[in-house]
Amino acid sequence: MNINKLRYCNHEYEWELEPVVLSNLTLLVGASGVGKTQILEAIINLQQIAKGASLNGIEWDVEFVIKNNNYQWKGEFEKQEISPFLEEIEKIKKKRYRVIQEELYRNGKVIVKRRLNEIIFNNNKLPKLSPFQSLIEILREEDIAPIRDGFSKIIQSTRSIENAANEFSFLIVASILSKDLFSVEEIQKSDFPIPIKLGLAYKYVPNVFNVVKERFIDIFTSVEDIKINFLEIDSDKGFSEKQLVSVSESQQSFIYIKEKGVNHWINQRHISSGMLKTLLQISKLYLSTQDTVILIDEFENSLGINCIDVVTDLLLENKNMQFIITSHHPYIINNIPMEYWKIVTRRGGVVTATNAKEFNLGKSRHQAFMQLINLDAYREGITVR
Structure with a gap:
């Protein structure tokens, strides 16, 4: 459109x-x-x-x-x-x-x-x-x-992308990872939120995920890797009440980054808002269909100052x-x-x-x-x- x-x-x-x-x-x-x-x-x-x-x-x-x-x-x-x-x-x-x-x-x-x-x-x-x-x-x-x-x-980016990422638990990801294969075209055409699309790209089309990752690392040179962590549950058995409570209470993270010289992975809750917003903004450009209309209010508030030039070029x-x-x-x-x-x-x-x-x-x-x-x-x- x-x-x-x-x-x-x-x-x-x-x-x-x-x-x-x-x-x-x-x-x-x-x-x-x-x-x-x-x-x-x-x-x-x-x-x-x-x-x-x-x-x-x-x-x-x-x-x-x-x-x-x-x-x-x-x-x-x-x-x-x-x-x-x-x-x-x-x-x-x-x-x-x-x-x-x-x-x-x-x-x-x-x-x-x-x-x-x-x-x-x-x-x-x-x-x-x-x-x-x-x-x-x-x-x-x-x-x-x-x-x-x-x-x-039509996709609106006026609300906080960081909050959007936090809204989607492992259970949502687990429930849609029941298909044997997702192509990049299927991911782009889906109605899933961008954080979920990023998770699907990580699992099913790593070549596309790696392009997103490389563009992100071009901006944040201290980062050496990104991974998506999700909880996979046998979809035939469904989710028990105990599993629902366990995942909800643990508030597990979805997106992780690895910085140079740091041994542990940094989970989503400790990633800076500028980093997280930039990652999901780049993901949106690669994981939306070619006929998408993207609305971005106050573009500079979606990104850190060092990210503006690269994303503007995109x-x-x-x-x-x-x-x-x-x-x-x-x-x-x-x-x-x-x-x-x-x-x-x-x-x-x-x-x-x-x-x-x-x-x-x-x-x-x-x-x-x-x-x-x-x-x-x-x-x-x-x-x-």
């Missing part, structure tokens, strides 16, 4: 993203508070809508490519007024909102169109269906299935995935070509992401960067209506 263009409105919070064109690598830059993170969150919300989520007051228009087909998906949920006091209660109750209108086009031809209770699919009127879910979810078994699959390949090398990232870090901005920059500004609740070339920045990367950091649009970025 590759997202080409996006317009998004949240009528509940009176927030709007004007149409923005996205490339295989898009770097969102701008002052704090202009809406860079909200752009990534908008994409995640579309992923959730495609899975059946019902979101108050959301309106969208997104163009994307899946397997050489061009799609446009437009829609809008009703807006209901909810007091701040009741907002959390409504979330807990999982309040649902009706779809007002929705349209899906493939290569310019309408596939399905909805207006309140009427749905026309391939020129045929459908019986009454759920008014609270998107057509991507409702018709997922039809020829719309590739779209839902495409949205499932992003630029990888032409078959789409990366939409935000950053304030001078090194990242200065080392990503200007044609990938989108300068984000906000006027009231309206957010705009503008191509850097429209600001007539210098031709060289250094000149462009120096002019960028002195732009009012970059330093301030927010104006009132």
